[in-house]
Amino acid sequence: QVQLVESGGGLVQAGGSLRLSCAASGRTFRTYTMSWFRQTPGKEREFVAAITWGSGRTYYADSVKGRFTISRDNAKNTVYLQMNSLKPEDTAVYYCAADEFLLFTRTPVMSDFGSWGQGTQVTVSS
Numbered sequence: 001q002v003q004l005v006e007s008g009g010g011l012v013q014a015g016g017s018l019r020l021s022c023a024a025s026g027r028t029f030r031t032y033t034m035s036w037f038r039q040t041p042g043k044e045r046e047f048v049a050a051i052t053w054g055s056g057r058t059y060y061a062d063s064v065k066g067r068f069t070i071s072r073d074n075a076k077n078t079v080y081l082q083m084n085s086l087k088p089e090d091t092a093v094y095y096c097a098a099d100e101f102l103l104f105t106r107t108p109v110m111s112d113f114g115s116w117g118q119g120t121q122v123t124v125s126s
Contacts (some may be wrong), residue, residue, distance in 0.1 A: 001114055001115045002013045002024045002025055002026045002028075002029070002032060002098050002115050003025040003026070003034065004024055004025075004096045004097070004098060004116065004117035004118045005022065005023050005117055006021065006022050006094065006096045006119060006120040007020070007021050007097070007120060008120060009021040009094060009120030009121045009122045010121075010123070011079055011123045011124075011125065012086055012124055012125070013125050014086060014088055014124055014125065014126050016081070016086050016124070017084045017086065018083045018086065018122060019080055019081065019082050019083070020078045020081040020083070020094055020122070021078055021079075022034070022036075022081075022117055023077060024073070024079070024098060025077070025079045026077070028100070030053060030074040031096070031100050031101055031113075032098045032100050032101075033050060033052045033053050033098065033099055033103065034049035034050065034051050034070075034072055034078075034096065034097070034098050035047065035048075035049065035070075035097045035108055035112075035113060035125075036048040036050070036070065036077045036081045036095065036096060036097070037094070037097055038090075038092035038094045038095065038122075039093050039095065039119075040092045040093075041053065041059075041090065043094075043102035044110075045095065046061065047109065047110075048061075048064055048094070049064065049068055049069075049081060050104070050121070051070045051072050051079065052103055052104070053100070053102070059107070059108065060103065064090075065111050067083065068081060068082065069082040069084075069098060079096065081094070086122075086124045088124045088125070089124075091121075091122060091123050091124050092121075092122060093120065093121050094120050094122050095116055095118075096116070097110075097113035097116050097117070098113060098114070098116075099104070099112060099114050109121055110117070
């Protein structure tokens with residue numbers, strides 16, 4: 001397992017941008033598939049984006065396609081989520097997740113990932 005620490009959340013106006021970062025401990029970051037999920041009060045945690053180990057293939061929820069970009073820097077053990085054209089409905093706690101050698105044949109779900117960060121709050125004002 002890896003230890004994950006998110007940063008970069010905050011308050012932004014609708015239409016603005018934020019970049020979230022997730023720093024991972026450990027020497028084998030490059031073999032971990034990384035993902036972002038988000039959660040609002042009273043709702044289940046939902047998938048946002050993922051980037052696989054190896055090929056770096058990316059996956060996005062329909063609600064963020066074209067606005068969010070996930071990327072990774074294996075030399076820095078860090079995954080990023082660039083969020084543009086933010087909307088009030090993007091307001092949530094964003095969580096970083098990881099699992100080693102994980103690949104997908106369907107939309108990722110929470111149970112696919114064994115390591116989670118503590119979350120960072122993103123608030124988009126209208």
